[in-house]
Amino acid sequence: MRLFVIAGNSIRRLLRDRTNIFFVFLMPLLLILVLGSAFGGAFDSRVGVVDVGSGELGEDLSRRIRGISGVVTTAYDDRDALVLAVERGELEAGVLIPRGFDQALRDGEEATVDFVARPEASAQALRNTVDAVVTEQGAILRAATFARESAGSDFAEALRMAEELAAETQGLTIEQQAVGEPSAFQEMGRFDLGAYSQLLLFVFITSTTGSAALIESRQLGVSTRMLSTPISMGTVLGGELLGRVAVAVFQGIIIISGTSLMFGVNWGDPIGAAAIFLLFALGAGGVGMLMGAVFKRYQQAEGVGVMIGIGMGALGGAMVPLSIMRMFSPTLYQVAHATPHAWGISAFEQLVLYGGTVSDILPQLAVLAGFAAVVIALGTWRLRIALTRG
Amino acid sequence: MRESGKGLVLDCRGLRKSFGQLVAVDGVGFQIAEGETYGLLGPNGAGKTTSISMICGLLARDAGEVIVDGKPLTSRSVDAKRSVGYVPQDIAIYPDLTARENLTFFGRLYGIGGSELKARVDEILGIIGLADRANDRSEEFSGGMKRRLNIGIGLLHAPRLLVLDEPTVGVDPQSRNAILESVASLSTEGMAVLYTTHYMEEAERLCDRIGIIDHGRLVAEGTRRELVELVGKHDRIRMRASGAIEDAAAAVHGLDGVRKAAASADGIDVIADRAADSLAEILGIITASGVAVASVDVDEPDLESVFLHLTGRALRD
Ligand SMILES: Nc1ncnc2c1ncn2[C@@H]1O[C@H](COP(=O)(O)OP(=O)(O)O)[C@@H](O)[C@H]1O
Ligand SMILES: [Mg+2]
Numbered sequence: 001m002r003l004f005v006i007a008g009n010s011i012r013r014l015l016r017d018r019t020n021i022f023f024v025f026l027m028p029l030l031l032i033l034v035l036g037s038a039f040g041g042a043f044d045s046r047v048g049v050v051d052v053g054s055g056e057l058g059e060d061l062s063r064r065i066r067g068i069s070g071v072v073t074t075a076y077d078d079r080d081a082l083v084l085a086v087e088r089g090e091l092e093a094g095v096l097i098p099r100g101f102d103q104a105l106r107d108g109e110e111a112t113v114d115f116v117a118r119p120e121a122s123a124q125a126l127r128n129t130v131d132a133v134v135t136e137q138g139a140i141l142r143a144a145t146f147a148r149e150s151a152g153s154d155f156a157e158a159l160r161m162a163e164e165l166a167a168e169t170q171g172l173t174i175e176q177q178a179v180g181e182p183s184a185f186q187e188m189g190r191f192d193l194g195a196y197s198q199l200l201l202f203v204f205i206t207s208t209t210g211s212a213a214l215i216e217s218r219q220l221g222v223s224t225r226m227l228s229t230p231i232s233m234g235t236v237l238g239g240e241l242l243g244r245v246a247v248a249v250f251q252g253i254i255i256i257s258g259t260s261l262m263f264g265v266n267w268g269d270p271i272g273a274a275a276i277f278l279l280f281a282l283g284a285g286g287v288g289m290l291m292g293a294v295f296k297r298y299q300q301a302e303g304v305g306v307m308i309g310i311g312m313g314a315l316g317g318a319m320v321p322l323s324i325m326r327m328f329s330p331t332l333y334q335v336a337h338a339t340p341h342a343w344g345i346s347a348f349e350q351l352v353l354y355g356g357t358v359s360d361i362l363p364q365l366a367v368l369a370g371f372a373a374v375v376i377a378l379g380t381w382r383l384r385i386a387l388t389r390g
Numbered sequence: 391m392r393e394s395g396k397g398l399v400l401d402c403r404g405l406r407k408s409f410g411q412l413v414a415v416d417g418v419g420f421q422i423a424e425g426e427t428y429g430l431l432g433p434n435g436a437g438k439t440t441s442i443s444m445i446c447g448l449l450a451r452d453a454g455e456v457i458v459d460g461k462p463l464t465s466r467s468v469d470a471k472r473s474v475g476y477v478p479q480d481i482a483i484y485p486d487l488t489a490r491e492n493l494t495f496f497g498r499l500y501g502i503g504g505s506e507l508k509a510r511v512d513e514i515l516g517i518i519g520l521a522d523r524a525n526d527r528s529e530e531f532s533g534g535m536k537r538r539l540n541i542g543i544g545l546l547h548a549p550r551l552l553v554l555d556e557p558t559v560g561v562d563p564q565s566r567n568a569i570l571e572s573v574a575s576l577s578t579e580g581m582a583v584l585y586t587t588h589y590m591e592e593a594e595r596l597c598d599r600i601g602i603i604d605h606g607r608l609v610a611e612g613t614r615r616e617l618v619e620l621v622g623k624h625d626r627i628r629m630r631a632s633g634a635i636e637d638a639a640a641a642v643h644g645l646d647g648v649r650k651a652a653a654s655a656d657g658i659d660v661i662a663d664r665a666a667d668s669l670a671e672i673l674g675i676i677t678a679s680g681v682a683v684a685s686v687d688v689d690e691p692d693l694e695s696v697f698l699h700l701t702g703r704a705l706r707d
Contacts, residue, residue, distance in 0.1 A: 005498040009484075016486050221482030225543070228446050228476035229499040230468050388450045388465045 002231050006239025007246060010213065014247060023206065028251045031202060032258035045126055048074050048082045048094040055102020057137070061113070064133045065095060071129070079114075086116050093117040093126045119323065124353045195265050196273075196348035199255055200280055200341050201318040203248045205309030207284035210244045212301040214292030214383075223387055233387070237380050240292075241285050248281040268351025272358045276351075279368035280344045286372055289379030293386045316341025343367045397424045399473075399551050399582035405444050405454035407437075414440040416606040419454070422551070427573070427583040429597030431590065431693065433705055437606040438586040439479055442555050445584070446476045459550045472501070475549030479556045479586075481540045485529035489520050489539050492528060493546060500547035510546060517572060518542040534565030541569065545576075552576060553584045558592065570596060590693040590705060602697060609700045617696045624649060625665035626695040627672065627688050631657040633681035641675050648672070650695075654704040657684075661695050 014020050051062040066073045074091070076082040082094040096114035098104075104111040113134060117123030217223045217240065226236045256273065259265035267273045287308070295301040315332075316339030317325060326333040336342040347364035350356035358365075403419035415437040422428040430438050443449035445456050447465045456463045461470040483492045493511045497503075502510055515521045518538040523531070528539055541557055554573065558566045574596060577583050587593055593600050594614055601611040610617055631638070635653040642651040642660055647668045649661040658676065662668040665688040676683060697705040 002499055002501075005495070009495050012491075013484060013486055220484065221478055221480050222484060224448050225476065225478060225482040225496070226499060227448050227465075228471060228474065229496065230470075230472040230501060231499055232468050233466070388448065 003235050003239045003242060006226070006236065007242035010240055010243030011246060014213070014243070024247060024251060025254075027202070028254040029258065031198060031255050032262065034198070045071050045092045046074065046090065047071050047126065047130075048076045048085055048091045049097070050076045050079060050082050050094070051097040051101075052077060053099035054097040055100065057105055058097040058101040061097055061101075061134065061137050062095075064137060065130060068129055068133060071126075083116055086118060089118070093123055093130075095130060119327075128353065128355060194345070194348060194352060195259055196267065196276075196352065197313075197318040197321075197341075197345050199252065199277070200316075200344045200348075201309070201313040202255075203252060203277075203281055204284045204287075204313060204341065205306060206251065207244055207248055207281065207288040208291060208309045209288075209302050209305035210247070210285075211288035211291035211295070211305055212298050213244075214240055214289065215295055215298050215301050218292070218386070219298065227387060233384050234380070237289065237383055241289055241376065241379075244288055245281050245285040248284060249278065252277045252281065266352050268348065268355070269357045272351045272356065272361055273348070275358060275365055276344050276347045276361065276368065279365060279372055280340055283340045283368060283372035283375055286375030286379050290375055290382060293379055293382035312339045313341055315339050317345050322346065340368055340371045343371075398422070399424055399426075399459055400428075400445070400584065401457040402445055403455055405441055405456070406452045407440050407444060407449065408452055414606050415444070417454075418601075418603065418606070418608050420601050420608065420611060422582045422584060424550075424582055425577055425580045426599065427577045427585060427597045429593035429600040430584065430586040430603055431588070431593040431600050431697075431705075432586075432603035433588050433703075436588075436603045438588075438603060439555055440606075441603070442476075442553055442584070442586060446474055446553055447471060448476070472547070473550040475544035475547065475552045477541050477544035477552070477554045477557055479559065481536050483528050483536065483539055483543065486527060488525050488527050489515065489531075489542075490524040492539060493542060496543045497546045502547060514542045514545055517545065519568065532562075534561045537561050537565065537569065541572075549581065551582045551584065555586050556588070557585075558587070558589070588705065590697075594693055600693065602693075602700060604697075604701050610696065614693065617693060618691050621649075621661065621691040621695055621699045624661050624663060624691055624695070625688055626691045627660040627662055627665050627669065627686065628654070629657045629660070629676070629686050630684040631676065631681050632684070634679060635681055638676045638679040638681045641679055642672050645671060645675070650698050650702060652698055652702065652704045659694065659698055659704050661691065661699055 014024065047065065049062050049065055051058045054062070062073075062075075065071065074085075076085065076094070079096055082091075082096065085091045086094050094114075094116040096116065098112065098114075101111050101113075115127050115130060117126065214223075223236065223240075227233065256267050256277070260267055288305070291301050291305060291308070295304065313319060316336050318341050322333060322336060322342060322345060325336060343364045347361040347368070350361045350364070354360070398421055400420075400422040402421075405415050405418040406413070407415045418437065418441050420428065430441065432438055440449065444451040444454065445458075445463075447456070447463050447467050447470070450465045458470055459473040461467075461473070463470040463474070484495070487495065490511060493514055494507060497507045497511060512521070515524050518541060520535060520539060520542070523535065528536060531539065537557060537560075541554065544552060544554070557573075558569055561569065570592065573583060573585065577598075585593075585596060597614075599611065599613055600617060601608050602617070603609070610620060612620075635658050639651045639653045639658045639660075642648055642658065645668060647663045649663065651658060651660045653659075658681075660668075660672060662672070669686070669688070673683060673686070691699075694705055697703070
């Protein structure tokens, strides 16, 4: 396939230039270190727990929370102290196990565990972990109840009871409460952007500045020369695009595998993450192509490429979390969704924070695919004009 | 005229292209047969490159048609482009790739692969005299070497029609000679060659037939002899001179027995019925207008005088 001949040639030329080797290999490695230390397991989450008077089962739940890896728990005496600590940012979250928790469960009554956090995305991840622990305790409680109640009764009776118990929830619910203000701008360092925001920001900039290479091909006259060979315009453009996207995907693989292997950064469902990343990289490549058609000079495209890359990234929530953007300006939040970044980030949030899979991010994937299709079509059209209309 | 019995490789008609208000090519058409070298001769800006770009399907045309080796060719054609080897006027190679890598890359685009490609690349490297520099990056090459590599790429797939757009511009005389010789040998192998130039000597030396192009129009076409006969039985007087040559040429133009007079790059060109009758008078007028004449040549008409005769202007850089 001549598509791959062109793509391969573009990669070969990219790697021949030492400064590009820096961007292709070292920048991702640098990002791995930065992202790994920021989002990897190196920092534990601080969770406060109030379990005063909650009884045996309450203390059991408290122990289980303490046992979660990556979580450091501190005991608090009452709700007010806990909420204050969360508000001050001394804790990422607080868990309130109510007085009489043990007795309520034993009596088959409702028991509610409160989860307190600031309205930030990281809180959602913590909440999910705490949820899992509570569910786990619930399952064991069910089994225990089942064993006790079924002792002495006949098999059919035990089975009936088991089914009944399985269908029923144990009366355990978690209620989430948001307290305090979200982190403000002076607390940039504490923004929870997710490693994926940084990845998308980086890949997009690589692609848009990559448009400079396309302009170079045009200036060298080789793009026109390629058109004199027996290959279609689509193959010429597709080959150039493929070369760029291949480099972006390669960098993505380095960054994702490096951060997850070395620092345990969570990227969520692998297939979902690959789908988001690939479609995003295609769209970014398409923007690069469009720029390669519109601009006439190499330096112009490089400069504007960085500006567009950073500008769209900032607008799309790669610098300030979308959740915070929504609180400050709902309009801005809506405008943000004109960028592929916002959709890519929202899809990654589904995977990473809520444990979603591909089926949960279909709308985001569709938008990313649509964006890629539109910019690639526009880029092809403009490039064809730029090349054959004189 | 086209020799009968030989197949037509290029047939283009009514080519037309405007850039905004400017009509760059206006109804250009010609035919080239197998083994024939056709020269498109005209000054800078005459429309040579624009015509060639349309012929090779690189530029969308406003009107006209192109048939190469029996197949119509447009900017969207793929298959028909197999028959064409295009050598652009501006060197189009990757400076950061070696000569071999450049050739191999374009060879693959032409659909050649494997051992055949390697053999072909070696062969071309020999033809363009770059075998010993094959693995050097082309940015290290001299202008002439780059030109030769530029041409080599167009030869890779042994095209039926080789299109060379001013291949000797900016080349030292030695490289230029080598290029002209290899082009001459290509047409003996049966390749049809379309060669554009603004150098009259190149067109005279290489081309079986010549089309003279000016302001986007083909003003005359034929063999060298046919073209020169257009001027009739006249003499060409060429003077190397300096000073107000434009004014002097205009003054000479009005003389009896003078057909055309125009300032050239380094003097004044005159076409006269009989040089012997008019020369004394011409020189008198010229020196009277304060122009210093360094040398005078009297010749049979050549393509230069044909151009002068047809357009009233000198064919100059
Ligand atoms: N892409 C273009 N846009 C506008 N004008 C052009 C373009 N290409 C060529 N021209 C104009 O068309 C005319 C013919 O140009 P060209 O075909 O390059 O001439 P030549 O090759 O004979 O020197 C010139 O006046 C040139 O300025
Ligand atoms: Mg030209």
